[in-house]
Amino acid sequence: MIQTAVTKMLGIAHPILGGTMMSITDARFTAAISNAGGLGILASAIYKTREDFAAAVDEVQQLTDKPFAVNINLFPAMTAIDNNIYLDVMIEKGVRVVETSGHSAPEDLCGRFKSAGMTWIHKCVGIRYAQKAETLGADIITVVGYENGGATGKLDIGTLVLVPSVVDAVKVPVIGGGGVSDGRGLLAVLALGAGAVIMGSRLLVTRECPIHENLKKALMNATELETRLIMRSIGATHRVWDNAAAQKCAKIEAEGGDFNEVISVVAGDKARHMYATGDLDAGVISCGQGIGLVHDIPTVADLFNRIVAQAEAAGKRIGLTG
Incomplete structure (x- = not known):
């Protein structure tokens, strides 16, 4: 077992957090990650009404008695409800950990986090954003490097x-x-000084992940070369799996296509169709370069146990642990 300041603060067995993935990190998947000893993080932006979100929080709490978090998405959205509504539900349901992610820290919400006694994790892309969140009261800062899947920020x-x-x-x-x-x-x-790791792409290829088996198998067979950056032309750079939809988006951008043309390819409904049907070119899916290290489809619990054992063995191999 590897214990750190982060595992102790969050009350989790392993120093592993599941990255929030739109239309994927639902109640069941969140609970599976928490039950495996990590921190599952429910994607609030999946739910477009107070009632649906409240039902999702209830479901997580019914499926696990382990710590979990809720992500509040601060990125611009085509359709979104007031984040204060999500927060109202979280306070009402006794959610203890909140993660925020977006272009800037939520100055209008952080006071409510603290008043409710929540542990606040803020996910950002660089030093000045991290320092700003710290001054606002963030308890933990999350940063992910350019290799990651999904939003990569502007700093590269x-x-x-x-x-x-x-x-x-x-x-x-x-x-x-x-x-x-x-x-x-x-x-x-951990050697770089962090107290835990956050991962998303690896969790796509697990038994509990709610995407089609065809997509899991395709990602399992992908290499580290099979991702690409898209949406930079509209100020929302994302790293995604390099399928036909991603290539179409890149072509539109290279030819000077406008916002609406780009969105027509990367729209969430097309991604959800791919997740549900296994039509591998229907939409885009966020995916990091680490997908090239994925070679099987384990349960989340088996994956986490293996990862911790590998880390401990690697430490012994290079003389860092006993």
């Missing part, structure tokens, strides 16, 4: 540089990620 800094830079710049604990798929990556992130 790799994990090996970003994580220790932020560790040195703030006083609160740091969670790091970006390209981590196994125990070697966990050990490396």
